[in-house]
Amino acid sequence: MHALIVLAHPEAKSFNAQMAQIGKETLEAEGWTAEISDLYRQGFDPCEGQDHFPAPKEPDYFSAQGEQRHAADTDALPPQVKAEVEKLERADLVVFQFPMWWFSTPAILKGWLDRCLVYGRVYTGSMRYDKGYFQGKRAVISVSTGAPASTHGCDGRNGDADMLLWPFHYSLHYVGFTVLPPYYSFSVESGILYSDPSVLHDRLEGYKAGLADHLRGLDKMARIPFNGWDDWDEEGKLKPDAPAYSPFMRHPD
Numbered sequence: 001m002h003a004l005i006v007l008a009h010p011e012a013k014s015f016n017a018q019m020a021q022i023g024k025e026t027l028e029a030e031g032w033t034a035e036i037s038d039l040y041r042q043g044f045d046p047c048e049g050q051d052h053f054p055a056p057k058e059p060d061y062f063s064a065q066g067e068q069r070h071a072a073d074t075d076a077l078p079p080q081v082k083a084e085v086e087k088l089e090r091a092d093l094v095v096f097q098f099p100m101w102w103f104s105t106p107a108i109l110k111g112w113l114d115r116c117l118v119y120g121r122v123y124t125g126s127m128r129y130d131k132g133y134f135q136g137k138r139a140v141i142s143v144s145t146g147a148p149a150s151t152h153g154c155d156g157r158n159g160d161a162d163m164l165l166w167p168f169h170y171s172l173h174y175v176g177f178t179v180l181p182p183y184y185s186f187s188v189e190s191g192i193l194y195s196d197p198s199v200l201h202d203r204l205e206g207y208k209a210g211l212a213d214h215l216r217g218l219d220k221m222a223r224i225p226f227n228g229w230d231d232w233d234e235e236g237k238l239k240p241d242a243p244a245y246s247p248f249m250r251h252p253d
């Protein structure tokens with residue numbers, strides 16, 4: 001079994017970079033092979049645009065999906081994207097390690113999704129959701145926050161953390177991944193310190209051990225449920241008898 005760990009953090013000695021390494025070492029100790037895609041240190045360009053397509057289908061108007069499809073069809077994917085897609089293709093498990101930035105991912109990781117989830121290669125109109133390209137592969141998010149856990153519950157002032165991850169989780173479901181429960185490292189104070197340094201140190205060490213446990217326990221975890229093709233009608237709306245798993249996709253009140 002092979003794992004890809006996608007790391008989005010600008011500092012090589014950061015907590016997040018250490019967590020990516022812990023993830024790799026944990027999986028290797030369990031008999032996996034593992035590689036890290038360290039987006040900053042690879043110089044990954046997160047901005048999709050015309051410059052990545054030197055032989056465009058439409059030189060006078062840039063259509064991201066149009067050019068992605070054309071590049072996929074003509075074996076002309078941008079080299080950085082081709083390399084990442086091939087890493088995804090050889091992975092049985094993908095772990096995303098990143099700090100929460102503005103209630104979301106760092107831009108470099110959002111751009112990685114924009115560019116590497118290539119239209120025509122990893123999804124098409126009919127190859128999505130439970131018919132997605134990456135069916136059979138698992139994905140799990142490991143995210144750190146500066147804010148404490150109490151503020152990330154459903155009534156917390158920073159919003160329900162599970163809901164904040166829904167768009168990312170749903171993107172993974174969209175391309176066929178089985179999405180497993182995330183691992184949260186809350187109160188990872190970095191720059192703005194509230195805790196005694198030894199308390200913070202112990203907290204971070206606890207998260208490292210916790211991530212290792214989380215990864216060792218993946219086989220026993222239930223997937224996060226999402227709707228699939230059978231749940232929607234011709235207009236793409238939930239059928240009345242379909243289950244609703246999230247406020248993001250629910251039956252009308």
Ligand SMILES: Cc1cc2nc3c(=O)[nH]c(=O)nc-3n(C[C@H](O)[C@H](O)[C@H](O)COP(=O)(O)O)c2cc1C
Nearest residue numbers: 014015016099100101102103144145146147188190
């Ligand atoms: C640009 C930026 C935006 C941030 N936004 C959030 C946020 O929305 N919620 C939060 O809890 N922490 C936020 N933080 C704090 C980081 O999540 C926190 O510093 C990080 O998880 C610590 O991990 P690190 O030491 O590996 O950087 C933000 C930090 C930065 C730099």
